[in-house]
Amino acid sequence: MVEAAFELADADGLDALTIRAVAARLGVKPMSLYRHVAHKDALLDALVERMYAEVETPDPQRPDWRAELRRRAHSVREVLVRHPWSIALIETRTGPDRPFTFVHAEAVLATLISAGCSPRLASRAFVVLDSYAYGFAVQQVTMPSTEPGEVVTDEFVAAMQQYPSLVAVMGAVMADASYDFVAEFDAGLDLVLDGIDRWREAQLPAVTVGRKQEPRDLG
Amino acid sequence: MVEAAFELADADGLDALTIRAVAARLGVKPMSLYRHVAHKDALLDALVERMYAEVETPDPQRPDWRAELRRRAHSVREVLVRHPWSIALIETRTGPDRPFTFVHAEAVLATLISAGCSPRLASRAFVVLDSYAYGFAVQQVTMPSTEPGEVVTDEFVAAMQQYPSLVAVMGAVMADASYDFVAEFDAGLDLVLDGIDRWREAQLPAVTVGRKQEPRDLG
DNA sequence: TACTCTCAGCGTACTTAGTACTCTATGGAG
DNA sequence: CTCCATAGAGTACTAAGTACGCTGAGAGTA
Numbered sequence: 001m002v003e004a005a006f007e008l009a010d011a012d013g014l015d016a017l018t019i020r021a022v023a024a025r026l027g028v029k030p031m032s033l034y035r036h037v038a039h040k041d042a043l044l045d046a047l048v049e050r051m052y053a054e055v056e057t058p059d060p061q062r063p064d065w066r067a068e069l070r071r072r073a074h075s076v077r078e079v080l081v082r083h084p085w086s087i088a089l090i091e092t093r094t095g096p097d098r099p100f101t102f103v104h105a106e107a108v109l110a111t112l113i114s115a116g117c118s119p120r121l122a123s124r125a126f127v128v129l130d131s132y133a134y135g136f137a138v139q140q141v142t143m144p145s146t147e148p149g150e151v152v153t154d155e156f157v158a159a160m161q162q163y164p165s166l167v168a169v170m171g172a173v174m175a176d177a178s179y180d181f182v183a184e185f186d187a188g189l190d191l192v193l194d195g196i197d198r199w200r201e202a203q204l205p206a207v208t209v210g211r212k213q214e215p216r217d218l219g
Numbered sequence: 220m221v222e223a224a225f226e227l228a229d230a231d232g233l234d235a236l237t238i239r240a241v242a243a244r245l246g247v248k249p250m251s252l253y254r255h256v257a258h259k260d261a262l263l264d265a266l267v268e269r270m271y272a273e274v275e276t277p278d279p280q281r282p283d284w285r286a287e288l289r290r291r292a293h294s295v296r297e298v299l300v301r302h303p304w305s306i307a308l309i310e311t312r313t314g315p316d317r318p319f320t321f322v323h324a325e326a327v328l329a330t331l332i333s334a335g336c337s338p339r340l341a342s343r344a345f346v347v348l349d350s351y352a353y354g355f356a357v358q359q360v361t362m363p364s365t366e367p368g369e370v371v372t373d374e375f376v377a378a379m380q381q382y383p384s385l386v387a388v389m390g391a392v393m394a395d396a397s398y399d400f401v402a403e404f405d406a407g408l409d410l411v412l413d414g415i416d417r418w419r420e421a422q423l424p425a426v427t428v429g430r431k432q433e434p435r436d437l438g
Numbered sequence: 439t440a441c442t443c444t445c446a447g448c449g450t451a452c453t454t455a456g457t458a459c460t461c462t463a464t465g466g467a468g
Numbered sequence: 469c470t471c472c473a474t475a476g477a478g479t480a481c482t483a484a485g486t487a488c489g490c491t492g493a494g495a496g497t498a
Contacts, residue, residue: 060384105385
């Protein structure tokens with residue numbers, strides 16, 4: 001039943017996800033669903049959990065922690081974009097975290113810790129990584145179109161004209177045939193992973209490499 | 220009327236935001252609202268725009284671009300958290316962007332460009348910055364409690380026990396009396412701004428400082 | 439002054455959706 | 469063969485969005 005609801009949300013969006021529609025998809029009468037869920041909200045909770053189940057976790061055992069975290073970040077973005085309704089859902093479900101949340105947090109934190117981060121730093125890095133992945137997904141989903149052969153309406157272009165930097169940027173982006181919004185994710189991810197790596201090094205007592213930045217207090 | 224809806228959403232959340240409730244707050248009958256908006260969705264659009272209006276824009280004229288972008292990022296996070304319903308709304312409003320979106324994009328891009336970024340790089344940096352701010356806000360809003368004197372339920376603690384890294388991290392965080400989730404935002408923001416600064420330098424032909432990383436192709 | 443045009447607001451009523459309460463049928467355990 | 473647990477059905481109530489048509493007050497004009 002969660003599966004039916006999941007497919008329905010994917011196909012027709014959150015608005016189309018009604019108890020009645022889910023029942024119809026299962027060839028069953030609406031009220032029969034309440035044998036299996038307490039109320040619609042519980043079904044939505046289950047959907048979020050179902051969505052999390054698609055996200056790959058990093059493997060703390062593997063030596064290349066950056067590759068692991070990169071893989072997970074990509075997975076987060078992909079899954080959120082594949083199920084755009086889930087972003088809106090996540091925000092409304094504030095309740096005590098679900099099992100899957102724990103599993104993910106554990107995997108990511110363990111990966112960071114075996115990479116040499118202190119627990120305190122791992123916490124910080126985790127938040128930065130996830131913020132980036134979630135936020136990128138939000139932007140990608142919100143964006144009118146992110147296809148390489150992007151279609152822009154005339155009004156859009158007209159409205160844009162009075163904003164010179166915006167025009168310059170759009171021009172540069174459209175002139176770049178290799179531009180791909182999703183590829184931008186990877187670039188930003190490098191930035192974040194590099195930054196975490198620097199934090200990691202700064203925190204380790206032994207190897208102190210030349211840095212322009214003052215080492216920050218990492219707690 | 221948008222104002223009344225805005226206050227209602229802040230006070231009681233999105234679910235309580237019904238046409239009927241807004242009308243009641245205005246001392247008016249429900250159908251009267253349809254004199255002013257085509258349908259509820261249009262009202263929600265207006266709410267998103269109203270929310271954006273609270274976000275400070277950076278000033279491209281000022282010399283300290285990092286300070287400007289930092290100020291804006293803080294503002295984005297604050298406003299989104301102050302109006303938590305807006306995050307869920309944003310995701311569902313995919314339509315052609317609104318005036319305010321243009322204004323913000325222009326200000327941020329102009330700031331980046333006058334800091335010495337190419338338009339192509341400005342585009343990339345903008346996405347990274349906003350991803351971080353949005354994603355952080357999503358996490359903060361989702362979190363059960365982010366108050367310094369955080370209250371954790373017993374079940375939560377019990378369920379956590381089987382995840383050693385999670386336990387270690389929670390322990391480290393709770394042991395740190397100065398820990399403040401919102402302050403973590405600033406740390407991550409430093410990471411992002413540092414990274415953008417590096418991109419900026421790498422892209423400038425003149426000053427090439429020693430770097431461990433291969434310079435990436437920034438287009 | 440009288441007329442009319444516009445527009446904010448009203449009332450009624452239809453539709454969709456969540457769900458409380460109660461009843462039925464079926465299949466397996468004793 | 470009986471009984472119970474459980475999935476599903478039926479009915480019906482409530483909340484919410486909104487189509488449609490009406491009213492009354494104020495502004496501008498003859």
